[in-house]
Amino acid sequence: AQKITQTQPGMFVQEKEAVTLDCTYDTSDPSYGLFWYKQPSSGEMIFLIYQGSYDQQNATEGRYSLNFQKARKSANLVISASQLGDSAMYFCAMRSLQGAQKLVFGQGTRLTINP
Amino acid sequence: DTGVSQDPRHKITKRGQNVTFRCDPISEHNRLYWYRQTLGQGPEFLTYFQNEAQLEKSRLLSDRFSAERPKGSFSTLEIQRTEQGDSAMYLCATSATGLNYEQYFGPGTRLTVT
Numbered sequence: 001a002q003k004i005t006q007t008q009p010g011m012f013v014q015e016k017e018a019v020t021l022d023c024t025y026d027t028s029d030p031s032y033g034l035f036w037y038k039q040p041s042s043g044e045m046i047f048l049i050y051q052g053s054y055d056q057q058n059a060t061e062g063r064y065s066l067n068f069q070k071a072r073k074s075a076n077l078v079i080s081a082s083q084l085g086d087s088a089m090y091f092c093a094m095r096s097l098q099g100a101q102k103l104v105f106g107q108g109t110r111l112t113i114n115p
Numbered sequence: 116d117t118g119v120s121q122d123p124r125h126k127i128t129k130r131g132q133n134v135t136f137r138c139d140p141i142s143e144h145n146r147l148y149w150y151r152q153t154l155g156q157g158p159e160f161l162t163y164f165q166n167e168a169q170l171e172k173s174r175l176l177s178d179r180f181s182a183e184r185p186k187g188s189f190s191t192l193e194i195q196r197t198e199q200g201d202s203a204m205y206l207c208a209t210s211a212t213g214l215n216y217e218q219y220f221g222p223g224t225r226l227t228v229t
Binding site: 004035037042043044045046047050091093101102103104105106107108 | 146148150155156157158159160163170171173204206208210217218219220221222223225
């Protein structure tokens with residue numbers, strides 16, 4: 001079975017600072033994908049970034065980067081130069097790249113950016 | 116708008132009534148997923164279609180729940196004899212076929228059972 005753990009229920013950061021949201025995972029699958037989604041108060045889930053377990057380099061998408069440490073089973077999201085609009089719930093998720101296609105989500109971290 | 120759409124956005128129903136939700140995918144996406152999200156939790160997988168075939172169902176999907184995707188395009192999720200515990204956000208997501216493709220989510224249907 002797959003499991004995602006997000007240990008930070010809430011984070012408070014000053015605008016323009018960088019922030020790291022923690023995510024650890026557990027799986028017995030040899031190949032898997034890791035995802036981060038943002039969920040603003042409006043409710044929609046917005047895809048941010050993807051990392052494959054076989055990728056040699058950490059994924060980056062604009063201000064988002066994924067600090068992937070396979071041996072430690074961690075996939076932390078780093079947001080650089082935070083903005084007020086980054087305030088939202090952030091979910092780490094994973095799925096196997098073999099067989100089952102479902103995403104397994106963590107409990108989320110609520111990020112608040114202070115002006 | 117070419118994203119995933121869901122209808123209705125909000126539904127209030129009395130316990131015991133039946134409800135049906137609809138999801139329209141991104142047109143070229145042949146995979147469709149339903150998730151349920153309760154307050155303060157991450158989404159939980161309910162079921163998954165590839166084209167019109169329902170390939171996986173979660174144990175969360177009791178016999179009161181049924182999902183269809185009759186022509187491999189839109190999908191419906193029906194809940195019969197609703198219970199208060201069914202109150203949640205029901206999210207639909209779609210993706211293209213392939214290993215790396217991310218799932219794109221619709222805005223969700225918020226169900227309140229009174």
